[in-house]
Amino acid sequence: MTTVTKPVPSSRVPERRPQPSARRASVSGWRRILPVVLGAALLLWILLPLAPVLLWSVAGQWRAPAPLPGSWSSQALESLLSPEILQAGLWSLALGMSVAVAATTLGALAAFSLHRLPRTLSRIVGFLLLTPLAIPPFALVMGANVLLLSARVPTFAAVLIVLTVTALPYTTYMFSVALASYDWRFEEVARTLGASRVRVIRTVRMALLAPAIARAGFLAFLVGWSDYITTVLIGGGQFRTLPMLLGSSASSTGGEQLTAALSLAMILPPVILLAFLARWGARGRISP
Amino acid sequence: MSVPSGQRSASRRALLTAAPAVLLVVLVIGAALLTALLQSLGFLPVFGEARFSTEAWADGASLLESAGVSLYLATASTALALVVGFLVAAYALTAGRGGRLVAALSAATIPIPHLVASGAIGLLLADAGFLARVLGMPEGFPQLVGDSWWAAVILEFAWKESAFVALVVLGGIGRPVAELTETAATLGASARQRMLHVILPLARVPLGVAGLVVFVYTLGSYEAPWLLGPVAPEPLSVRAVRLFGSVDLSSRPEAMATALTSVAVALAVIGLGLLLTRRSRRRSRAQSGVSS
């Protein structure tokens, strides 16, 4: 273990993709089957719960014991293009983006300091930054709301503040985890080669941490994108987001089709964002 | 780790870097906790006179029972989420194109809100759900929703959170490990060997952190147990939300007491978890010879 955990810089230098022929030569029958079985099992695990959602989004009527909908309809998917839903999507997008920027920046700063602080302090700060996870959302929102309302914080900012707090544990620890396997010697090398501090941070650190930035930003985006209770209680109805529409339709009889369609609308933009971030994250060093 | 005097200014600077995040959290969480505590003790009533009372805390047996259910759910869900999440990450790192597909699909489930995921799991596993229908409504189809083992609840948490675990593991160790496993593969290591001897040791820290986050999250999350669990007994989260939403405003102190119990359990877990991950991180740091 001692040897493999050492991310020796030299081991990353060669741009090496395993040659298919070399790999094939080394596997026995069992070795070939295991990954296939595992892959299939994982795919099933991931996709099975989505199957009813996908089917409901295009279903007309569907009742037991029919394994498939009795009739089909594109009505729910079409209604996604209604102005009300599009506008809600824009609000959600704005909220998600704002939380992503705020929480990723603050989380990154906090994670760097966690690694620099002496142990006791680092533990205290680390502990504090995880506390938002421990508080049930409604208790957090009810308590924080009184404070924010008394301080007359503008609505959108108030929502952003609470959601950023909610997202901070994720971003901080996403970075923290990445820093645990981060090799500071790259920065040292760059600096000995004469790069300025800013340049090191921009070209070395940002590039190496790009996957972590992307994933932290993604998680923070999701906090804003999929929030319901904060938007309703702290946002005070000033803007309508997708989860508000989704919550409403999920709480009604006969809303399965729309709920399923809205769920898909919730899934797609973040996935596109993730693909985009992955591409951006990969741009740094590995050419596709 | 002692602090040499030369490093003192460095650590002061580090503290300043963390300040915005810490202040924001302390302010918002402090206000929330204080409000909750005061309300649980009869102060800050939403109406009427403030009156000190510990009544809301009196029903210790119920709180304890609920805490037990919560801990059971969080433990089982976290364990399952860690195993599956690790498998997803390891598969993503060892199986080339297929692995990337699995990783992408798994990440795609993260944006699904728990409310929707719970609904989806319900549609899948209910007595007359999708799975039962596909199997032709067999007599012996197990009761998974609302059963005394909370099976559907645990599966919902594990389904959603395993994707999160995979994301954290991949984000934390993805790049160096991808290259290491490729190296190991060219050296003839099997997929199983690469998973257990290359990825698992490296993934210990991310798994620990992700496990901690998942545990604490599931402890406080309420949609799945509310929608997919039996009516009684209730975990802390469901009890808190039920009391909070009660038409009788005098139940609010009790709701806050329940929420605070959940907070206390979660904070204890976080404290314990941090101690453990710190220790293992320091060990791995010492082993890899990297200083920070």
Added chain:
Amino acid sequence: MTRHRPRTRTQKHLMILPSLAAGALLLSACAGGSVAAPEEFTDFDAVLDAAQGQTVDLWMYGGDEQGNTYVDEELAPAAEELGITLRRVPVTDTADALNRVLNERQAGREDGSVDLVWVNGPTFSTGRQAEAWRCGWTEMLPNMEHTDPADPLLSDDFGTPVNGCEAPWHKAQFTYFYDSEAVAEPPESLPELIDWAEANPGRFTYPGPPDFTGSVFLREVMISQAGGAGEIPLEFSAESFAEHSPAAIETLEELAPSLWREGATYPRDEQALNELFNDRQIDIGMTYGPARLTELVDSGALPASTRVMPMEEGTVGNASFLAIPVNAQDTAGAMAVANLALSPAQQALKADPEVWGQFTVLDVEGLDSADRSRFEELPSSPVVPSYQELSRNAHAELGFDWVPALDEAWRESVARR
């Protein structure tokens, strides 16, 4: 009801929120000792004047597609003609609106973001406890004259006197329905329903209280066991609770083994119950919103064989209302919208099953002939009988305090069986 005294408290507790952990920040948030006296209007014309240009935020349960469409496409354009922008805020639970109001009041904010709330009895009563509603404003609405002042559903809401703290919007009647393909001879009374459930194990259940619908069913069983609505005093007291609740709990405990899943668990809410009904897991359902049945059958969310099951002894009925929080920012606009919603034209439009199907709160007999004909020309629903038929022998809701007491008793006994 001593606890719902109409007197408005003029002083508000001082609230200090020290953010101790931050150490530095001490935020003192208080309403300056007293809530500003609510804006007063001399007459309704003054209200309409003040309402010009206001944006009214109507918070309402958003899970009812027809209701959303009605507000967006009928009520909002009509409000626009009065110079008012009506904005619908969808929530999954009306209590969210009240929570927002309570938060604003704790923070001493008088420029509240909730102007109008579609309330049901429990939320109204909860808000009355907290003195969160503006009172005494409905007599000013010109369209109130179309309602019957003697109508008990409009003067009391869950045993809480309305006292002009909310304007009526529509009526509802608790209704059972059954699958006519599965049940040839539907039960005709609640005792018969319970016998039927025992004779057909696994084919009946009810949502677990404190779900709104399940909670109503629980009270209906208690009333039935007591021998009728007249036997139980509307006002809650420990004595009448001790006298009447045990029979209901006992009945439900005995019934439990015959229920769906042998009563080991219960559907969470009306929606879960409907899902079971639609999947043919159970044959009898119940709802407090019969107006929706027409559309649900139409859209296929419920089977075409769904039929309403009238009860000989009648069921409980209530009205739902529009309430204005004391700290609403656009009070005048909210009043104008509440008045508009009460107009014969809007009430008739809303009663059309194609639009929303909600039963009117107006006294149709007392309307002039032109307005009366609007109601008489309404198409009838193939699923839901007329309100006259549904509400035959109807009784009123018990006082609000019965609700949590009975729910808790159920949870401690039946749920833990």
